Amino acid sequence: MTDDHAAVMAELRALATAAMDRIEPLLERALEVAAAVAEPDPDAPADPGAGCGWCPVCALVALLRGESHELLTLVAAQVAALLTLVRTLLDEHRPEPSEEGPAADPTPNRRAFVPIRVQTRDNPEA
Structure with missing residues (x-):
């Protein structure tokens, strides 16, 4: 990974963390x-919209x-679980901080x- 890629990854990691924090x-x-919502009182009058547990419009109104x-x-429970998973993945793949910085990568960039210098000589026998 080049320095540019490492910088982009660090910025994306910071962006994801900030979004999850919000x-x-x-x-x-x-x-x-x-x-906090308690069980409904059996003596209370029935709410006409109480049976709609799947409707996204009712969910938005609520x-x-x-x-x-x-x-x-x-x-909310599913998104909370997803955020926990994303945070765990980000923590597992966090780059180890080095004292010398990204330029001190021990593996050379093979690409x-x-x-190279190429010298040609005339072949007198040809």
């Missing part, structure tokens, strides 16, 4: 709201109202252009 509080809040919804809870 998304995680929203997911935590959604999961808290879902956990999100705007700050209410819990089955679909929102499921999506680099190496100029």
